Amino acid sequence: MILTAAIILFSFLEIVNSQALWYQPEQVHLSFGDNVSEVVVTWSTINDTKESIVEYGIGGMILRAKGTSTLFVDGGPNQHSQYIHRVTLPNLTPFSRYVYHCGSNFGWSPEFWFRSLSSDEDWSPQLAIYGDMGNENAQSLARLQEETQRGLYDAILHVGDFAYDMDTDNGAVGDAFMRQIESIASYVPYMTCPGNHEERYNFSNYRERFSMPGGSESIMYSFDIGPLHIISISTEVYYFMYYGIKSLVFQYEWLEEDLIKANLPENREKRPWIVVIGHRPMYCSTTDRDDCTHYETITRVGIPFLHVFGLEKLLYDYGVDVEIWAHEHAYERLWPIYDYQVYNGSYEEPYTNPGAPVHFTTGSAGCKEGRDDFNITRPPWSAYQSRDYGYTRLKAYNKTHLYFEQISDDKQGAVIDSFWIIKDSHGPYKYSEINWGKMDGLRLKSFV
Incomplete structure (x- = not known):
């Protein structure tokens, strides 16, 4: 009886963990937005999280930006699908180290960081x-x-x-x-x-x-x-x-x-x-x-x-x-x-x-x-x-x-x-x- 209950509990926890993984952000990457003072954060989740959020900041200050997601269905026979999320971080302070993570209330990525850039021409990339x-x-x-x-x-x-x-x-x-x-x-x-x-x-x-x-x-x-x-x-x-x-x-x-x-x-x-x-x-x-x-x-x-x-x-x-x-x-x-x-x-x-x-x-x-x-x-x-x-x-x-x-x-x-x-x-x-x-x-x- 105890063994059966343990097996049921273990199976339930496995299901909960696997469900959580469907919402977990992965494949996180950055690109420039309309100019190099803007950064776009992109990531994927298997299921629809209903929201796309990046929390970011410098010097302990925490800002929050929201974006959108789109459903991408691969053209192969299995029609593998995922949600690709995009959030733009505008008006960044030039040459500052921002810490960020991305996700939703269903789950967050690890923390990453990036160095913001300047739209001016007088620096050496x-x-x-x-x-x-x-x-x-x-x-x-x-x-x-x-x-x-x-x-x-x-x-x-x-x-x-x-x-x-x-x-x-x-x-x-x-x-x-x-x-x-x-x-x-x-x-x-x-x-x-x-x-x-x-x-x-x-x-x-x-x-x-x-x-x-x-x-x-x-x-x-x-x-x-x-x-x-x-x-x-x-x-x-x-x-x-x-x-x-x-x-x-x-x-x-x-x-x-x-x-x-x-x-x-x-x-x-x-x-x-x-x-x-x-x-x-x-x-x-x-x-x-x-x-x-x-x-x-x-x-x-x-x-x-x-x-x-x-x-x-x-x-x-x-x-x-x-x-x-x-x-x-x-x-x-x-x-x-x-x-x-x-x-x-x-x-x-x-x-x-x-x-x-x-x-x-x-x-x-x-x-x-x-x-x-x-x-x-x-x-x-x-x-x-x-x-x-x-x-x-x-x-x-x-x-x-x-x-x-x-x-x-x-x-x-x-x-x-x-x-x-x-x-x-x-x-x-x-x-x-x-x-x-x-x-x-x-x-x-x-x-x-």
């Missing part, structure tokens, strides 16, 4: 940048966790390809990945762009799980941080056109408008560095016979045969300084390049006042597909190559100096490559064919 990180063989993750929690970074840029793949096993792999990066993404804004591995169900796992500026209906956005204007685009609209060409055309037009605004004298004066991130590179010298190994990469020249909506000329014409890619599971730095021609600033100082954008690929964070090999013969436009697992750091010192370094996880965090980009002035390059009429029209419109 430091970013970690990488692409192609999976659940398996996430080689760089432990080092990134340690550095992030030490406060080394102001934000992360993950340049496409997550989990390998988030839709796998009815979204269970995506859930595991989001829990895995919580030790990074709950401490700094985790800014992203889609890669080819996010394609299933029209990128729904990517769109719904992350909270980028512009919302889930937009797969491109831009934001300002210090002297940087960072633009995130989807290269995938060029490769999955069975979802419709409309997305490609809309992104191209949006991108040109964003570049026009960024080049207005008052904007380029405040934030002279324009940086574009997208998943698939225009140039690479690996052996995998992927798109960037072809002379006419689609993102570079545009739709085959028609050669419309190509990105290389657009980014060159509007004076983009740096183009950051992933997709290739390696690190490769290029000399300043346009249309396969090298435009170094000088022989001695190639990245001082370069005559074209600087490209590099950083897709070696670690995934189950391993590393890519390089061609035996290095092309004349390729400055540095490495197959080491690792990631990139960027520090924007000021309006004239950017510093990059590549970290090798294989070599216990050693810096294996570093370079400065130095510019006395910013704007369209010497041979650009920018339509200044569009610039003037937008300038007039902006003053109306």
Whole structure:
């Protein structure tokens, strides 16, 4: 009798505990809101908690912000569902350490912290940048966790390809990945762009799980941080056109408008560095016979045969300084390049006042597909190559100096490559064919 009662009680407690877990926040991560002075906290619960709350504060003061949740149903046969919660924390005091937790009266997350940033341009942000990180063989993750929690970074840029793949096993792999990066993404804004591995169900796992500026209906956005204007685009609209060409055309037009605004004298004066991130590179010298190994990469020249909506000329014409890619599971730095021609600033100082954008690929964070090999013969436009697992750091010192370094996880965090980009002035390059009429029209419109 006593044994039976004990079994019943144990079973009841198991049910209560399992029910509680359905409401427990997980997969907590941050992103920027309308500007870097706003932080959006995102998390998931299996069941609907009816409310989405973040309690946060500095110096013992406790504030409470409420948001909303949406039901996300994975496209797989099991129709796995979860509620994704989003709460915006506005008007944060710059450069302050906020402690927070998120949840509801049904359950709360552990406490995390983040350092708020300033919307002003006169400070020096430091970013970690990488692409192609999976659940398996996430080689760089432990080092990134340690550095992030030490406060080394102001934000992360993950340049496409997550989990390998988030839709796998009815979204269970995506859930595991989001829990895995919580030790990074709950401490700094985790800014992203889609890669080819996010394609299933029209990128729904990517769109719904992350909270980028512009919302889930937009797969491109831009934001300002210090002297940087960072633009995130989807290269995938060029490769999955069975979802419709409309997305490609809309992104191209949006991108040109964003570049026009960024080049207005008052904007380029405040934030002279324009940086574009997208998943698939225009140039690479690996052996995998992927798109960037072809002379006419689609993102570079545009739709085959028609050669419309190509990105290389657009980014060159509007004076983009740096183009950051992933997709290739390696690190490769290029000399300043346009249309396969090298435009170094000088022989001695190639990245001082370069005559074209600087490209590099950083897709070696670690995934189950391993590393890519390089061609035996290095092309004349390729400055540095490495197959080491690792990631990139960027520090924007000021309006004239950017510093990059590549970290090798294989070599216990050693810096294996570093370079400065130095510019006395910013704007369209010497041979650009920018339509200044569009610039003037937008300038007039902006003053109306």
